[in-house]
Amino acid sequence: MKYYDLITPEGTNDLLFEDCIARKNVESIINEIFIKRGYQEIITPGLEFFDVFNLKSRHFAQEDLYKMVDRKGRLLVLRPESTMPIARVVATRLKEASLPLRLYYNQCAYNISPLMTGRSDQIVQAGIELIGSDSLMADIEVIDSAIEVLSKCKVEDFSVEIGDIGLFKELVNKLDINDIQKENIRSLIEMKNYPALNDLLDSIGNDKIIYSLKKLPRLFGGNEVFEKAAKLFSDEKIDKILSKLQTVYNDISSLYPDYKITVDLGMVNKTDYYTGIIIKGYIRDYGEAVLSGGRYDKLISEFGYDVPATGFAINVDAVAKVISKTEKFSVKIPDVIVFSNKEFYIKAFDIAKKYREEGLVTEIALFDNIDDVREYAKEKQIQKIVLVNENVTEVN
Amino acid sequence: MSKPLRIALTKGRLEKDTVSLFEKLGFDCSELTNKGRKLILQVPDANLEVVLAKAADVITYVDRGVCDMGVVGKDTIMEMKGKFFELVNLGFGKCRFALATKKDYNFYEGYEVKTIATKYPNVARAFFESKGMDVDIVKIEGSVELAPLLELSHGIVDIVETGSTLKENGLEVVEDIAPISARLIVNTVSLKLRQKEIETLVKLMEESIK
Numbered sequence: 001m002k003y004y005d006l007i008t009p010e011g012t013n014d015l016l017f018e019d020c021i022a023r024k025n026v027e028s029i030i031n032e033i034f035i036k037r038g039y040q041e042i043i044t045p046g047l048e049f050f051d052v053f054n055l056k057s058r059h060f061a062q063e064d065l066y067k068m069v070d071r072k073g074r075l076l077v078l079r080p081e082s083t084m085p086i087a088r089v090v091a092t093r094l095k096e097a098s099l100p101l102r103l104y105y106n107q108c109a110y111n112i113s114p115l116m117t118g119r120s121d122q123i124v125q126a127g128i129e130l131i132g133s134d135s136l137m138a139d140i141e142v143i144d145s146a147i148e149v150l151s152k153c154k155v156e157d158f159s160v161e162i163g164d165i166g167l168f169k170e171l172v173n174k175l176d177i178n179d180i181q182k183e184n185i186r187s188l189i190e191m192k193n194y195p196a197l198n199d200l201l202d203s204i205g206n207d208k209i210i211y212s213l214k215k216l217p218r219l220f221g222g223n224e225v226f227e228k229a230a231k232l233f234s235d236e237k238i239d240k241i242l243s244k245l246q247t248v249y250n251d252i253s254s255l256y257p258d259y260k261i262t263v264d265l266g267m268v269n270k271t272d273y274y275t276g277i278i279i280k281g282y283i284r285d286y287g288e289a290v291l292s293g294g295r296y297d298k299l300i301s302e303f304g305y306d307v308p309a310t311g312f313a314i315n316v317d318a319v320a321k322v323i324s325k326t327e328k329f330s331v332k333i334p335d336v337i338v339f340s341n342k343e344f345y346i347k348a349f350d351i352a353k354k355y356r357e358e359g360l361v362t363e364i365a366l367f368d369n370i371d372d373v374r375e376y377a378k379e380k381q382i383q384k385i386v387l388v389n390e391n392v393t394e395v396n
Numbered sequence: 397m398s399k400p401l402r403i404a405l406t407k408g409r410l411e412k413d414t415v416s417l418f419e420k421l422g423f424d425c426s427e428l429t430n431k432g433r434k435l436i437l438q439v440p441d442a443n444l445e446v447v448l449a450k451a452a453d454v455i456t457y458v459d460r461g462v463c464d465m466g467v468v469g470k471d472t473i474m475e476m477k478g479k480f481f482e483l484v485n486l487g488f489g490k491c492r493f494a495l496a497t498k499k500d501y502n503f504y505e506g507y508e509v510k511t512i513a514t515k516y517p518n519v520a521r522a523f524f525e526s527k528g529m530d531v532d533i534v535k536i537e538g539s540v541e542l543a544p545l546l547e548l549s550h551g552i553v554d555i556v557e558t559g560s561t562l563k564e565n566g567l568e569v570v571e572d573i574a575p576i577s578a579r580l581i582v583n584t585v586s587l588k589l590r591q592k593e594i595e596t597l598v599k600l601m602e603e604s605i606k
Contacts (some may be wrong), residue, residue: 114477114478117456117459117460117478118460157589159588159589161588191480191481191482192481192482192483192582192587193481193482193483194482194483194484195482195484195485196482196485220588220591221591260589262588262591264588282585282588282589283585284589285461286461286585287459287460287461287462287583287584287585288461288479288584288585289584289585
């Protein structure tokens with residue numbers, strides 16, 4: 001029998017010293033931003049019933065979830081994300097709370113990622129959920145928070161991208177096709193697979209909507225995107241979606257003239273509980289989006305409470321990893337080490353306590369003679385050695 | 397000048413076809429044509445850095461963002477999956493996935509669960525899943541055509557170009573599964589952070605293969 005007692009499971013790892021500081025640093029920057037904006041923390045259990053993640057508007061593939069059964073044989077999962085558990089809490093314990101609710105979280109999410117791609121199955125995500133408002137201001141508040149988070153984390157080059165899932169939904173629903181075909185179109189637009197998308201759409205028809213859908217994935221970039229989009233399709237609903245998105249884009253761009261804000265009308269994520277404006281954040285040197293979110297007005301109603309909401313989540317581990325490449329975090333070196341003979345050790349603890357109260361990091365020496373203490377202090381770069389017997393003396 | 401765009405090419409035929417495409421576009425490919433054993437090469441006038449890799453690794457590098465772009469066959473994309481944009485069908489490296497059996501064997505007959513030998517288990521699995529058909533799949537690394545001849549499997553799912561290897565070994569295509577050709581794939585973040593450069597290159601490539 002093989003024992004796996006010396007390694008961690010695939011997709012997980014231990015974080016030591018500097019790496020812990022790097023992650024905690026990112027967490028504290030982000031959490032402070034959330035708190036200052038009036039968001040309150042919520043912690044949900046790591047274990048949830050599978051049913052929470054198996055909704056009509058959003059479900060997780062069985063093979064991507066860590067599963068187990070509880071004592072009664074019911075299916076449990078390690079939470080793959082935090083928005084759905086929070087929706088559950090909002091629809092139950094917070095149903096009577098006054099709106100809007102501003103909630104934030106900072107906790108692990110677990111996903112089974114493809115084998116041998118070097119991805120982590122356990123990542124720390126921080127995020128906010130703004131619940132109870134369908135106003136444009138709420139969308140802007142969420143995007144504004146996302147930009148503040150990315151800028152305060154001091155990543156060198158980042159960009160924030162907005163889109164609106166409504167556009168795709170409006171267009172595709174005008175076509176007389178079944179859900180499977182719709183999903184095929186969606187996934188080709190998401191992958192920006194221009195050639196295959198063209199082939200598929202050509203087989204369906206040849207009108208203005210088809211042409212617009214072909215162009216959709218190519219519509220990303222700056223303000224010019226709106227001009228191009230306006231030429232493609234026009235009806236009441238679509239014009240409304242576009243002008244709302246343009247307002248958000250212009251407002252955000254004027255709030256942050258120095259940052260890279262872009263639009264992608266072909267952003268059509270799969271796990272789609274999103275109903276309106278969506279957002280993604282990218283940083284240089286990380287191969288996938290580190291931040292994502294958007295409006296999800298129908299999700300909480302699946303838990304029995306019909307209330308609009310929007311929010312985002314950021315991959316804390318990814319940000320910490322990128323920051324660590326340029327910024328060095330170092331562990332705290334103790335200021336003092338206190339050494340005593342056996343008969344004086346109570347006094348030594350007392351002296352150490354006093355140093356700590358002064359704000360010094362103080363270790364108790366666990367050696368029998370002063371030479372070993374000196375050697376240890378030298379190796380750990382501890383500057384001050386204090387000898388405790390009848391007297392208290394600093395020695396070299 | 398900014399950091400070069402990094403493009404991974406599938407070593408071998410796709411690499412040669414891509415280099416001739418670059419030459420057609422007027423890029424200085426001298427380093428690529430006299431590469432020796434080097435694996436990272438420069439195309440200075442196009443601000444490109446070329447990485448030579450095996451097909452599956454091209455996908456890994458682009459998926460993880462260590463390369464901005466890649467040239468790889470649709471066969472590998474179908475087998476590996478991954479998250480990236482598949483912007484251009486480059487047109488070269490054309491062939492197809494097909495199901496083949498021994499000549500005159502009626503594959504779909506009978507209730508017996510069929511065995512399929514293949515180098516592409518995910519492609520084979522997806523194909524038979526779409527038919528609602530259970531099959532046993534055996535992964536083979538070398539000449540897949542051997543499996544039905546040795547009676548390890550009832551059929552094979554493999555890449556077919558001209559079909560001459562099949563013919564010489566008494567096999568024939570039962571059904572085409574999907575057409576294959578080389579694709580230009582792009583990392584999802586690179587396309588957004590370096591949009592102008594990538595779009596310019598994509599446009600050039602699209603125009604020259606029309």
